[in-house]
Amino acid sequence: MIHLIILIIAIPLFSAFLLPLIGKLNEKLMKFWVGLTLLLTSFLSIFLYKLILEKGILAYSVGAKFPSLTAPQGFPVRIILIGDALSGFLALFFLFIAFLAFLFSLKILGGYHFLDPVRGQNTLAKAQKKQALLEISKSLTRQISNGVDKFYTLYLLLLVGILGFLFTADLFTLFVFYEINSIATAGLIAFFRNKECFKSAFHYLVVFAVGSLFLLFGVGLLYSEYGFLNMAIIASKIHFSFLDKVALSFIASGLLLKAGIFPFYFWKPEAYNASPVPAIILSIVSSLSALYVLFRISFDVFGLNIVFGEILVLFSVISIFAGVFLALRENNLKRILAYLAISELGYVVLGVSSGFLMSNTEPGLKAIEGGLFHIINDILDVGLLFLIAGVILYISRVRNVFEIRGLAHKHPILAGFFLFGVLAISGMPPLNGFASKIMIYESVFHLSPVLTIMGILGSILVLAVLVKIFTSIFLGAPSEENQDYQPIPKVVIAIVSIFVILMFLIGLFPKQFVTSFISPAAKALISQQNYINSVIY
């Protein structure tokens, strides 16, 4: 039981490197292996969460438990992993989402890059065009099934990066997981082996290589001042010199880049546009875990810093609006959803950072709870929309979604699911988006009423963007090409409906959900002293 935390990270890592070997033997066995790994890790995370709720914060040191065990005077430098109510719950939830995205990836990867050139040649006759499409889709399936073991290897590695973000209590380990995360995501972006994908993968990797070195530079600055790398020990000694502020800005810029909100959102649409849909879901999860680390470091390690909190609130409001306004002028479905994902992340940051600005008050706690609650709803809402975008691309093979008309005639269930997603993401009752956004609006009002107005305005604009898409894709008379569209696999409908059911349940019983899962997590985030005491004994 004591090794649970390290096992949750180690099992997917080990299994990821075994995958290419198993993939050589048998493809079905390989997929079964991935599913087994994800299931096993999810069960372990359930046990871990139960253990955390019973015993409080768990600290696991890799190697000697006390520094004096290694040598008489001992070096106080060890790798420590910490699981508390927040990181345990997030790990549980993220693993569940990763499992669903894995099931989705068995049927649909959601790429269209091979098919696009044919689509553009309008001069071809219709029969010819159909034939060419068929041939290309065959070659696509062949090529993808050749590389699918690499896809799952990178998928599990990205998951390792995310879980490492959640459990690490060590600034240098944070850097290592950041790099694992970046390399795996770059590989997933380049997965379709198309010129456009290679370009966005190169762009992504250059940006994140520089970002990770910024993070390392900030870690080095902190090390130079305190001689420690452990977050809790630094937190107990911190005294806000000028050097600390420089270090905080370097570390925070690295993490904001990974999260992809306001000043550093430029990589997001390109990267999401190129990568397969299940990998996008994991990318959103990795953005959210980077936000978790940002909150941990800026509020637990550096204590309450008013100026930094205000900067975060400013960034969050700008990213809410920047995401929506940039989405308004796009015509590519994946890019639109990527911009909306930026604006949804803004709500998470708005809730938590304004909650810390009002710390030790009733609305402050509620704002933090709302922000953390919105992490869950963000991945459910944006994830659902991305899954449906993947299904639409799979059945229609059209890049520009505004070419599609009247899809609701052929696939009414898809239209219903999309409408659910639209209403949830724009915060309409009784769905889950409303439950968390109303908590954020109510509590942020005590900090400044302007923030509430901005938040509501952002939600309305999200609705405006998505209603436009909904009417143009699903409504209207069906175009004649609709007859060529493929049927939707049944497994995919089941997975998407799991998302919808979860959203509906959370929307109907938000209070129970918040008291049983979110409140312990929020208490774990604000109790800085408990976090420090868990390591120093």
Added chain:
Amino acid sequence: MISFIFLVTIFLIIIGISGVMFKKNLIKIVMSVNIIGAGVNLFLIALGYRSGGVVPIFTNAPGLNMVSPTPQALILTSIVINLAITALLLSLAVLIYKGNKEK
């Protein structure tokens, strides 16, 4: 002496960042990323320096003034990671080059 090393690291990092921002050649961009990495690694290794320190093998020199071993362990990891990133970047650059040649 020590402050001179920090000036060099800052100089390397600025060269690298300006290279990433202003160069159009992919190979030069990869080189600039490497230069930033070298600058950060040099910074970390300079942090562990003690003047007159000995090699950090604890059992050999328990009472003596040692160079701090932690940054050395850190940059060992960091160099390996930089190598992996460079390899991936170069392979992507080759693939982009091939794609451009086809057209």
